[in-house]
Amino acid sequence: MLQLKEIQKTYPSRSGSIPVVALKDVNLEVNEGEIFGIIGRSGAGKSTLLRLVNGLETPDSGEVWVDGWSITRLKERELRQARTKIGMIFQHFNLLWSRTVWDNVAFPLEVAGRSKEEIRQKVNHLLERVGLSDRAKAYPSQLSGGQKQRVGIARALANDPKVLLCDEATSALDPETTGSILQLLKEINRDTGITTLLITHEMSVVQAICGRMGVMDDGRMIEVGEVSEIFRNPSHPVTRQFVRQTLLKEQSTPFEDKGRDSSACIVVQCRFPGLSDVWEELRKEADRRQLQIHVLAGGIDPSTPWTLRVEGDRETADRIVTVLRSLGAEAEVAVGVS
Numbered sequence: 001m002l003q004l005k006e007i008q009k010t011y012p013s014r015s016g017s018i019p020v021v022a023l024k025d026v027n028l029e030v031n032e033g034e035i036f037g038i039i040g041r042s043g044a045g046k047s048t049l050l051r052l053v054n055g056l057e058t059p060d061s062g063e064v065w066v067d068g069w070s071i072t073r074l075k076e077r078e079l080r081q082a083r084t085k086i087g088m089i090f091q092h093f094n095l096l097w098s099r100t101v102w103d104n105v106a107f108p109l110e111v112a113g114r115s116k117e118e119i120r121q122k123v124n125h126l127l128e129r130v131g132l133s134d135r136a137k138a139y140p141s142q143l144s145g146g147q148k149q150r151v152g153i154a155r156a157l158a159n160d161p162k163v164l165l166c167d168e169a170t171s172a173l174d175p176e177t178t179g180s181i182l183q184l185l186k187e188i189n190r191d192t193g194i195t196t197l198l199i200t201h202e203m204s205v206v207q208a209i210c211g212r213m214g215v216m217d218d219g220r221m222i223e224v225g226e227v228s229e230i231f232r233n234p235s236h237p238v239t240r241q242f243v244r245q246t247l248l249k250e251q252s253t254p255f256e257d258k259g260r261d262s263s264a265c266i267v268v269q270c271r272f273p274g275l276s277d278v279w280e281e282l283r284k285e286a287d288r289r290q291l292q293i294h295v296l297a298g299g300i301d302p303s304t305p306w307t308l309r310v311e312g313d314r315e316t317a318d319r320i321v322t323v324l325r326s327l328g329a330e331a332e333v334a335v336g337v338s
């Protein structure tokens with residue numbers, strides 16, 4: 001669905017010094033219907049990559065393909081047409097502040113020349129989809145951050161795009177709102193099959209909704225793979241650092257703090273045949289043993305493997321693996337971080 005082939009992108013220097021090579025020989029393939037996450041530190045080249053996909057930037061060399069269109073070869077008129085099939089949401093929402101919620105969502109449909117009746121039906125449907133029917137007449141300034149992003153999502157979906165690009169879409173939101181927006185994106189992907197490419201600097205975002213991910217550093221795509229696999233076995237030092245930072249973050253704690261030393265932890269990877277029963281058993285077992293276990297990935301979609309962080313030493317993790325196996329799960333200790 002989306003392909004970047006041997007992309008090279010250089011920006012001319014801003015102050016007469018050396019030009020900046022933002023992307024270096026980047027290759028990427030995103031499959032139809034998947035949610036693909038790209039993570040990287042500031043300046044890694046994530047935004048440049050996204051702007052290449054919707055044709056806002058052109059590469060020095062290489063090709064960008066979106067749904068059969070070679071974005072890099074299109075003339076301005078064709079590019080505008082191709083762009084209607086690419087929706088985008090932004091960190092700071094980019095809403096039209098003088099227009100109501102309803103009018104913001106209607107805007108791309110008006111530009112596309114849709115009839116009044118078509119616009120009415122579509123906007124009402126989209127507002128219902130994002131849970132904002134009752135705020136249709138409000139202005140963006142009267143909305144919370146999460147509601148603003150819901151308007152952004154509805155607007156991005158107005159022309160039934162095949163691809164949704166998310167540019168740090170939850171970076172301006174608190175963790176709870178982030179969770180609900182990610183959940184909405186996941187549901188939309190499930191219901192419409194829209195191919196979703198998101199960029200972020202937060203591993204937790206990738207873990208929450210992406211099936212596969214790419215890691216960028218200094219203009220290069222340094223690692224691509226299944227999120228669970230990369231988490232279990234990060235090969236590049238930069239990826240390892242992202243994983244480590246996530247593991248050491250005190251978040252998503254399903255168990256109360258038992259005063260353990262949290263400076264050491266072990267990651268356990270497991271697959272459950274079912275979900276809730278096993279999880280309940282595991283909770284009880286961990287409680288009995290006074291252990292802290294955090295779900296790092298796999299919490300939203302029961303079909304994906306779970307990644308658990310167990311605070312404690314290798315012996316503790318081995319005990320948890322034994323418990324998991326006794327509950328019918330496939331489980332193994334993946335990586336130790338201290």
Ligand SMILES: Nc1ncnc2c1ncn2[C@@H]1O[C@H](COP(=O)(O)OP(=O)(O)OP(=O)(O)O)[C@@H](O)[C@H]1O
Pocket residue numbers: 011012013014020021022040041042043044045046047048049201
């Ligand atoms: N218009 C521009 N002119 C010159 N240099 C640019 C321009 N846009 C980006 N760059 C440079 O290209 C490199 C990649 O930038 P880019 O914004 O793609 O990275 P990023 O990973 O999205 O970073 P961030 O997370 O901070 O937005 C950086 O060194 C940046 O300074």
